[in-house]
């Protein structure tokens with residue numbers, strides 16, 4: 324994934340991008356992120372980036388000029404870009420969009436909004452407006468990080484060799500099954516016997532059942548969307564009978 328991020332708070336992004344999987348993905352050139360401070364593109368003695376709303380009302384509005392100037396600067400290299408505006412008004416981000424973005428060859432630009440809103444004319448620059456959930460954040464930075472993180476995990480090689488394709492496809496569309504590590508008993512809490520049995524078929528069955536059970540309980544809407552095998556349907560009826 325190749326992307327440029329336009330933000331007023333670069334440090335928020337660099338902190339997260341310089342740790343763990345994203346850091347390694349950058350070192351391996353699987354992820355190329357460049358961060359630009361929108362204030363560097365603001366004019367006037369105060370380099371102001373916000374102004375009062377036309378029509379009145381509370382809060383400030385992100386001015387169009389600094390963002391247009393930042394986009395003009397980025398476009399100087401002639402590369403085409405897919406421009407994403409992060410906002411609570413966008414279409415909801417999900418794993419499917421993460422998959423699509425992970426296959427995208429073009430560079431992305433993530434515009435992180437702030438204040439009460441962004442001047443509507445900025446939307447003429449934008450290909451896609453995306454929200455990470457039905458809540459209002461202080462700015463788009465966390466949303467940009469969420470998207471970059473979710474997309475990077477899907478880039479082959481980003482997670483190392485540990486995660487097998489099999490494991491990925493196992494839980495596709497369902498909530499994950501419960502995980503355990505040593506010790507076998509901790510403060511009286513035991514690891515389910517089946518996981519210690521060494522019987523891979525039974526372990527698979529148990530995990531699938533627990534994933535289905537958890538999804539049914541917490542996210543029944545996901546069960547409606549996922550394609551269930553005949554075995555899944557049998558497991559679901561087993562759960563219902565318990």
Ligand code: ADE
Pocket residue numbers: 409410411436453454455456457458459460461462463466
């Ligand atoms: N900026 C503020 N809230 C947001 C949200 N929920 N998603 C994306 N960007 C945002």
